[in-house]
Amino acid sequence: MSLLNIFNIAGSAMTAQSQKINVIASNLANMDSVIHKNGKFYPYVAKKVIFELDSSKNSKIGGVKISGIIDDTSPMNLVYDPNNPMANHKGYILTSNVNPITETVNNISAARSYQANIEVLKTAKFMISKTLTIIE
Amino acid sequence: MFSKINQIFDFHQKSLNLYAKRQEILASNIANADTPGYKSVDINFTNELNKIIKSNIKNKNITLKKTSSKHLNGKNNNFFSPEIISVVTNQKKPDGNTVNMDRERIEFLNNSLKYQSNLAFMKNEIKNIMRILQG
Numbered sequence: 264m265s266l267l268n269i270f271n272i273a274g275s276a277m278t279a280q281s282q283k284i285n286v287i288a289s290n291l292a293n294m295d296s297v298i299h300k301n302g303k304f305y306p307y308v309a310k311k312v313i314f315e316l317d318s319s320k321n322s323k324i325g326g327v328k329i330s331g332i333i334d335d336t337s338p339m340n341l342v343y344d345p346n347n348p349m350a351n352h353k354g355y356i357l358t359s360n361v362n363p364i365t366e367t368v369n370n371i372s373a374a375r376s377y378q379a380n381i382e383v384l385k386t387a388k389f390m391i392s393k394t395l396t397i398i399e
Numbered sequence: 400m401f402s403k404i405n406q407i408f409d410f411h412q413k414s415l416n417l418y419a420k421r422q423e424i425l426a427s428n429i430a431n432a433d434t435p436g437y438k439s440v441d442i443n444f445t446n447e448l449n450k451i452i453k454s455n456i457k458n459k460n461i462t463l464k465k466t467s468s469k470h471l472n473g474k475n476n477n478f479f480s481p482e483i484i485s486v487v488t489n490q491k492k493p494d495g496n497t498v499n500m501d502r503e504r505i506e507f508l509n510n511s512l513k514y515q516s517n518l519a520f521m522k523n524e525i526k527n528i529m530r531i532l533q534g
Contacts, residue, residue, distance in 0.1 A: 265419035269426040276430030314434040323440050323483045324427035376433055379504070383426050386511050390422070393515055394415075397522050 266394075269387040273380040275317060275326030280377040282329055283312040287370045294361045297349075304349060307359040309335035309366075335360055404528060411521040413451045417444065418514040420481060425507045428498050435494035439486040439503070447481040 289310065296307040311333050318325030337360045345354030421442055431437040490499040 265416070265423040268423050272423065272426045272430045280433075314431075316431055316434050316437050323438075324424050325431075326427070327430050327434055372433070379429055379432070379500070382504075383429055383507065386507065387422070387426070390419075390511055390514055393518060397518060397525065 266387055266391050269383065272324075272326040273383045273387070275328065276380045277377055277384075279312075279314055279327040279329055280373045280380070283314075283373045284370060284377075286310050286312050286332060287366050287373065290361045291363060291366050294359055294363065296359065306339055306357050307361065309337070309359065309361045311335050337362070407524055408521065410452070411517060411524075414448060415514065415517055415521075417442075417447055417451065417481065418510060418517065421510050422507070422514065424483065425503055425510060428503045429500070429507065432496070432498045432500055432503070435496060437496050437498065439488060439498045440483045441486045441506075442481045442483060 293307040298305045298307060313330045313333060314327050315330035316325055317328035339360050340358045341355050342358050343354055344350055344356050347356045350356045421444060424440060424442060428439050428441075486497070486499075486502075488497050488499045488502065490497055
């Protein structure tokens, strides 16, 4: 039944969007974090979520799935902070490439998409319960 | 007499099915509003409904496997797969997504109301039949 499929479609989109918000929260939280790897310190690299259409075979429609979480390729920020123990001989340190403005905007966008899918779910639920009333 | 009743409900059943299918397609468009490369799709409702009304022939693709001559034949005239077409929008995001959220939401609401009105007509017909049966 087509109406029941809507639950799967909207549900998968909601899962994907909340995963995106999760990653955004992680990016904002780790803005000033440092990663210690192989005896060296690296600044935290922003992560990005990539969505993909989750369709059954030879169908153009379907839900959403996350095809992967990739590193943001934008360049690291160079900040002048000579008192920092990690600063190079010119007094600069590398900091994370997380852009708080971009993250905030993406967060709002993901939250709105989540809400849109809730509305879809509500409508589908209403239609199904309305359909069931004809047998009364 | 019951075949007459069947005939009345047949049309409603088919159009409700088509509305439900369209609702699913629109839900998919809304769900994939952020998916890179997703193309907004829809069906041509008038054409599909015409096609369904005209083709009263049972779908030949679905046949039940029979192991005895007394088995009944499979009957499936609800099965249909509407032709899904891409929607032409002026909305073109850099990632190749063509979903126009405003259009999708309006169509979603519109389709839902049409479904409900169809349901109301059907309910009315049931009420009429009941009234006649009860005398």
